[in-house]
Amino acid sequence: MDGKHMQIGEVAARTELSLRTIRHYEETGLVVPSARSQGGFRLYTERDVERLMVIRRMKPLGFTLDQMRDLLDATDRLDGDELTPTEREPLLERVREYERAAAEQVTKLRVQLARAEEFARTLGERVQRNQGTAVR
Template sequence: MSLLKIGDVAKRTGLTVRALHHYDEIGLLKASHRSNSGYRLYTVDDLMQLQKIKSLQQLGFSLDDIARLLQSDDESLADIINKQLQTVTDQLKEQQVLIQRLSQLATLLQQGESPTVEMLLDSLRLTVMFEKYYTKEQLEELAERREAMGDDAINQVQNEWQEIFTQFQLLQQAGELASCDAAQKLAKRSLELVDMFTGGDPELQQSLQNMYDTEGGENVLGQSEMAVDKVLFAYVSEAMALAKSLK
């Protein structure tokens, strides 16, 4: 059995020792073993419990709510991860919408043209919305990611997402199950694109989640040219959840 000291868990996950101590004190995550010297030792099962905690936290649950959910044991880690995956996918779309709007404005201005009133209002609304939920440091981090990728790569990914949703819609309209080979191929590529954009910063993810919860998911996604209806959204979610479980 592989056992990890609390310092090793903190170092390899990015959590602080203080946070792990706090989880222990409130009964959320207690190390299964102790060394002869009294140090906490964590098992694989402990790490799975920790993953549940962080996934639920990223989904917007308070520590008190998480404690109740873990005690009820109604959801498996796979269920929680699939919900987190869908949330991150939605958040990715939100970032891409703002990137696209700002890119359009930049292109017009560079060409000496004037943007329309609707374009300006749209980009302003998205910018203000992001500023409400992100810290200055987080906005700088997002800007650095965009700069590192470059406009060509961003546009390429944006176009690929559009094509993926179009293909998903065609499969759904044809009556194909989300588990069919074609849907699973699209789902796997979607997972790869999500992995490409997620930095794993829990605070940044929480800011995204706060925006999604407060503004309303349908309202935020409705600003995207990749916006889908609830039925198609559920179809894509099912396909991606299945692909994730088979990885």
Template sequence: MSESEPHVQIGEVVSRTGLSHRTLRYYEEMGLLTPSSRTDGGFRLYGEADIERLLLITPMKPLGFSIEEMRQLVDALDVLGDPTADAADATCARAQVDAIRDDAVTKVTELKEATARAESFTHQLAQLSLPAPPEAH
């Protein structure tokens, strides 16, 4: 990251991503995110690329992806963004990204099907003719 690129502190990242401070620190511990720099006082500073990375991986958790799968994606994207990466590494990284994308498509399809079944169920419940509850004495 260049020094001229703006950096923001963790509070701004929380505001822009909807993630908690705790989640950001956990993602840092797990190797998913590294602050671009730190202030003299040690506060984490993030750039646009860091925020974009977070916005990319944030939907993975609700889809059931593991931290390891998230790490595989960001590692593969790092390789693809590295102009010095060799062709074999880039090919492997591309395959990793494609596999995760295919997995995401499958997971979204399954969620859509589950949502349709749930909506059908609630519609069926709404159509039931239930007897009136007994009167209280």
């Protein structure tokens, strides 16, 4: 797919994001279409899809748009031209901070999920115990 441009509908299908959400991320500057068709349609590349997937993965972990922008900036710079060790290390540390924050959020979400599953299980058990006792 390198070099191939996709219209927003294909990008939405691949990322499982709505057209509205993709447009919102464009308006906020998180993802900018790589090109426009002669008719003015947004055109995206594989790299644009990868950026949207980073955003999609960050959203349920509670990261803000500013944090998403900061991480994307750091990773873009790391992936870009040659950096000196003096330039590279602070960028790597920023990415490590996001990695730690993501791991913390995943742990919190696992606890919440376990509690939700326990709640659903106890409700199911209550229903099972009381199914045959309804007055007819």
